[in-house]
Amino acid sequence: MATPQGRAAVTWNRDGSIVEFILDRPPANALGPELIDGLHTAIDYAQAVDAKVIVVASAVDGFFAAGADIKHMSTVDSASFRRYGDALRGALERLGALPVISVAAVDGLALGGGLELAMACTLRVGAARARLGLPEVKLGLIPGAGGTQRLPRLVGRSRALDLMLTGRQVEADEAYWIGLIDRLAEPDTTARATAWQLARELAAASTPAQLAVVRTVDAAYDRPLADGLRYEADQIQDLFEQGEAVEGLRAFIDKRTPEFA
The missing domain is CATH 3.90.226.10 (2-enoyl-CoA Hydratase; Chain A, domain 1)
Incomplete structure (x- = not known):
């Protein structure tokens, strides 16, 4: 330290x-x-x-x-x-x-x-x-x-x-x-x-994914369930397209530790 x-x-x-x-x-x-x-x-x-x-x-x-x-x-x-x-x-x-x-x-x-x-x-x-x-x-x-x-x-x-x-x-x-x-x-x-x-x-985890978890959980407090579910779907799609999901999935298949930023 x-x-x-x-x-x-x-x-x-x-x-x-x-x-x-x-x-x-x-x-x-x-x-x-x-x-x-x-x-x-x-x-x-x-x-x-x-x-x-x-x-x-x-x-x-x-x-x-x-x-x-x-x-x-x-x-x-x-x-x-x-x-x-x-x-x-x-x-x-x-x-x-x-x-x-x-x-x-x-x-x-x-x-x-x-x-x-x-x-x-x-x-x-x-x-x-x-x-x-x-x-x-x-x-x-x-x-x-x-x-x-x-x-x-x-x-x-x-x-x-x-x-x-x-x-x-x-x-x-x-x-x-x-x-x-x-x-x-x-x-x-x-x-x-x-x-x-x-x-x-x-x-050790993916920061974009963690922040998406926080956003999506927070959304559960101020949105109707249907809106929250749509928001959740948008978040996971964004993580696949712009986040670190591709690296995480590849690392799982390759049996290695993912290299998150």
């Missing part, structure tokens, strides 16, 4: 086609302006090196990210509050829109904006001590960086309402059971190590 580059609120590692973002803003990785800027810089780097998979992890013990910067929000006027919210939303939406599969490694607290950051990733891995929640109602707010939109898509309306209306935290086992976490790390393994294992699996 390469040496971390940069020394800011977000640093990064690269191993082949995998880039790891490391949140490093003690004591709790609050998503203040420095960390938001760091995410943009790390995304710039991942795009520059044509990353296939991104892992988002933390260097701060006990925290993935504690949430938005409450101290910052408590000192600003309404215009500055909107600018801060737009900046946070912009970083998470940019991450979520990347044509790259991303994996959040949640080990410790992922609350508020921290959970919204994890939900902006394609997949989430959690360790035993992960605690996840959207406690904004306790501050007189709502999740404002995608939480009200992404959480129901992951866990369903009723469970999303339960979490957001109470502001309670869920432990790793419950998060896995309701679909908020996609993989649980083994008891003696960190979320970061498990995320890297998953990232290597993902990097």
Whole structure:
């Protein structure tokens, strides 16, 4: 694994086609302006090196990210509050829109904006001590960086309402059971190590096919079944004509590992 580059609120590692973002803003990785800027810089780097998979992890013990910067929000006027919210939303939406599969490694607290950051990733891995929640109602707010939109898509309306209306935290086992976490790390393994294992699996597959899977599954949430089935048919045809399907099929016949870009 390469040496971390940069020394800011977000640093990064690269191993082949995998880039790891490391949140490093003690004591709790609050998503203040420095960390938001760091995410943009790390995304710039991942795009520059044509990353296939991104892992988002933390260097701060006990925290993935504690949430938005409450101290910052408590000192600003309404215009500055909107600018801060737009900046946070912009970083998470940019991450979520990347044509790259991303994996959040949640080990410790992922609350508020921290959970919204994890939900902006394609997949989430959690360790035993992960605690996840959207406690904004306790501050007189709502999740404002995608939480009200992404959480129901992951866990369903009723469970999303339960979490957001109470502001309670869920432990790793419950998060896995309701679909908020996609993989649980083994008891003696960190979320970061498990995320890297998953990232290597993902990097070996065809990125165009993976992104088509994500698009097609997402389409199931906002299209009638008949429209979704047509969209699925269009996606697989495009992969055959313009993607990596021909190489994958030939490699299968030749009994060799496919050479995906």
